[in-house]
Amino acid sequence: MPERLADMLLDLWTPLIILWITLPPCIYMAPMNQSQILMSGSPLELNRLSEEQRILNRSKRGWVWNQMFVLEEFSGPEPILVGRLHTDLDPGSKKIKYILSGDGAGTIFQINDITGDIHAIKRLDREEKAEYTLTAQAVDWETNKPLEPPSEFIIKVQDINDNAPEFLNGPYHATVPEMSILGTSVTNVTATDADDPVYGNSAKLVYSILEGQPYFSIEPETAIIKTALPNMDREAKEEYLVVIQAKDMGGHSGGLSGTTTLTVTLTDVNDNPPKFAQSLYHFSVPEDVVLGTAIGRVKANDQDIGENAQSSYDIIDGDGTALFEITSDTQAQDGVIRLRKPLDFETKKSYTLKVEAANVYIDPRFSSRGPFKDTATVKIVVEDADEPPVFSSPTYLLEVHENAALNSVIGQVTARDPDITSSPIRFSIDRHTDLERQFNINADDGKITLATPLDRELSVWHNITIIATEIRNHSQISRVPVAIKVLDVNDNAPEFASEYEAFLCENGKPGQVIQTVSAMDKDDPKNGHYFLYSLLPEMVNNPNFTIKKNEDNSLSILAKHNGFNRQKQEVYLLPIIISDSGNPPLSSTSTLTIRVCGCSSDGVVQSCNVEAYVLPIGLSMGALIAILACIILLLVIVVLFVTLRRHKNEPLIIKDDEDVRENIIRYDDEGGGEEDTEAFDIATLQNPDGINGFLPPLLTPIFMVTHRTS
Template structure:
């Protein structure tokens, strides 16, 4: 088969040779026509010969045969975006089997067959029907088949080939990540890299220069430059000053075709912001300031503000202020305060001012950057100076005490009006002391223990002080300036309440040896009646509440007139000096001795008394342990642990009792009929057992008696135990009875039982048997004897058995034969 390309293309012939001695095929590509613009590309078309030729052979000669084989297609080319008035011929398919008789039919299948690419069935010419875009699809794979149009038999096996779309420069470069933003420090060196920009071109980078890009600077000279190949933006000058201009807009261009004429281009912008460096020194906005402040200004009060400016930002503009004169630095202080424009220095008072001693201050202040960039030190020192003058204004000051705090002392037990000390104050405005009145703040001396002379400031006591009760007293003395002062309604003489000063006076009460030694506790001890002489019964210890009183010696004595003075001798311990009378070995024998002691201070001679309780008990011979005592006398004392144990037991019993009462009350409430439900639906259980018919005292029977007492029975012989009177009168009486009982239950809260079912001992007239109640049997025994079982025979045969039983019982009761 022969493939012929479009005009300007070439056709190729493919031959396949087969050698009898070697089975390896050999190929040969031979050009058929002239010029080929794609020289070196041997894949434009492939041709084969469908017949086989045998060259014959002789002995000793090599026999070779040439065989034309099935066609094999490779690729065609079509220029993208090519458009014309009619479909464009891009190639031709042909086979040697086509004898030109019109029976050969060429068929094209695959990508774009029939729509993008069409083939002439008779000639095999391939046309493209519309412009193609390589960026959308760069190649198409198709299958060519040659068949007999009459028999539809394939003349050649189907073969696949490729049609490639040849690129043209139809896409400009694009900055997909633009626009850009970048920062660079001000005053950066030339060539400092800022940012790299990148553009992309959709054209084929492997064909021609359609995708070869070159970067140029459209806007931004002379401050910036760009690398033409890499797109890196750099600084081009060394003096980019943020304070002069802090932002630049740079326009970059990328052009394809290597930047040559005819290439397409695209642009983007880069916003370059300069970051701050400390390249500007601070400076005061003026060279001197004048302030004034009252002498009454307290430490920390603001005097004024001085301003300094720094063109830098952030930490580079941080300012520190310093007072250069040492003396003024002790009186005033200056600190920085951030402001929207610049940073101010706040001047304040750090010690008390006095117009009378100094009325003005002059000094210098300095401002500087604590952080300095050494690259810019050549521009000069990063600091500035200014002069300050502060005038102190005179004011009416309150009295001033001679000390900030006073400490005085006075002996305890000193008689009233004992001198404690003196305070003094002066009027700082006039230097006088006679126009000041002193007083004691009542809140600092609530017991009024001290008094002060208003004119002289002399402090005295009002009553005797006791160091053991309170050693220190802190009182506040008030000094008020006298004179003429102004009020809303005019001037008036007297104390000026606005000119008041206060001072604290600490008064210590000095100790006197005015307390006798005392036993440190109540002593209770025990000893055997057989104790030997010299035995220590109890070690004694005394205390003295005076300051240092425990360091002096204390002497213990027993009064001579005491009956135990011959048996015991007190020193630092209570010692037995003579044997005691032996007690009986009875378990109830014991003896309690109360030994009086006299304690005397060895320095002051002050004395006090105390008592040691000694329980003498019988012991085994030679023993030191008392025999067990079974005495009905109460114990002389209990230890703390025993008392706590007893209290714990009592508390436990009380808790158990309270719990038991709570449970019983809960049980009683649960059994109570006073619930929301109807009382008739409740069953009330009474835990009480009746005494039977013989028990007439367990319950008041009168509450159940009929109205007006027991109604009389009918006379004998009537045959019925019904009330006297007719049925109509009985009904009236029953109705009256019920109304009475209903009124009692409704209006009388004392009627028992409460909120329960009423039981009425009244039988209606409809019963032939009469009343069967036995409640009043005790009072009516004689009547029973007369009417016992009377009338039962007349009631009918169903009562015959009952009548017989009554008769038998009557015989047994009354011994009737």
């Protein structure tokens, strides 16, 4: 404490001594009018000047200070003298009164109105207010009249080192990659000091590290923190606590200081390869496990974290590379071994794999350390399981002719139990695939027989499913699809492709093609259809028609002569024999109907009936239709005329002795349903008091319907 007190006194007295040395030149360099107020003052020196010294200075044409100083935080038993106001107009008769106004006048600063001495009556804080602006005035004591204009001056609060540095944003956190080189910048911190940065060294800060060596260092003036050791390893230590000090007074003794903490975290880099927890893994799996099932997991540990610890797994060698695969689980960071193809205990009972784990992301700075990968051996033992029967083929294709005999064998399926303790097999047909029960199977040997006749023309394919079941364990079953193709036999005779009807013109020419016909056959020969056409033996020498086979397997019918007359014979029937090329060949007889018709000069058929001959020659079909329409229209007109004449001759007034009722129905053109119809009793109209037996024009019915009842 004594040493610190001495430093504070030295800091306080140094500027005052300098001010005292430089004071005399200021006195003589600033002569003022005698009528102005003399304002003198300094922190301490002027307080010690005697009255004689001040009078001596004033006799030299006067001088003025426009600033006064007072030390902050100064406290004592008496108010501190800041300075004195004096005017050259004061002859010492004490008839002058000094008045002080402005910032803090009367509350902080107090003036002796006779002597002009200004005292600070309160403890001042520069950080709260650094300066005060006041106004001084000299007035006549008796009249209070101003002796001269008011004069403004400033009292400055002089700083002392009473504020320690502060880290306003602490505590701090920063990161730096592990394995960084020496001198890598980490962060920088800043402290603030409320003291005056212009006056003295009260706010001049110097930074240092109190805790955190030898890992980090700090630049004293800029507070930049750097690594002090190279290649710090996160895996050895991840977090460091650094205590930082800021000291004012340029770091000299006696200065005030403040501290803060900085937590430095080393971020990870990929500087470690993956390493399998064990060099050999053992797994066992049943032979009937489902494809894609996880067999086991292997894990390579990595001291790094995040993406630097991610590894990909591969099978690089072994006798099971085709049956197994390994995938990487990014969440658990391990490798999952799965089954790709079915296992067979009876074929091979164990497999050996060599798996590798390699980092996904490689940092080239550390590639020289060696490959970032590791390998391990995996042994997989296959366990025996009760397996279902296995068919000799995954599918079967059978062929059978459609004329095959019932109960004949059309094919056979075979299956076996793959287990060492082989079980006998029984075969059956899934009847959901053979609803008509067209096939049977021998339960012991799997021979398929025909149960009902087949017809290729109805169904070419039959798809059934055969079931194989172990006798010792009925839960072990297998299924296999069997496709049965029905082969064609020549069991259908050919016939006309459609119902043909030929037309022959009376004015036709000899050799003219009357009709071209084609044939069809429901059978499906391997080499396609080839038809033979012929006439009945008794029609070979037919005088009217002949036939000609075309290259496209069709047949043309030709006329042998002209001059056909439909009045003589209207229709001709021509039987044609059609034979196929099957073995044995089949044939049928189809009859072609040929009608004799009247045709135009260019061969267009106009009429094929005998009655047409009574019509004028050359009359077109359109003209005939028009004439027929006119005749029908005339008949309708005649009927309407006769009907109207008959209604006109009937009397309107009906005899009284007849029990007759007539309803008059009025129809409204706008239409309103049943409401548009109003019925009236005809007896009302016959009232002698009424309308004299006739209908007025407004009640004349548009349409009359009469109902007679006896």
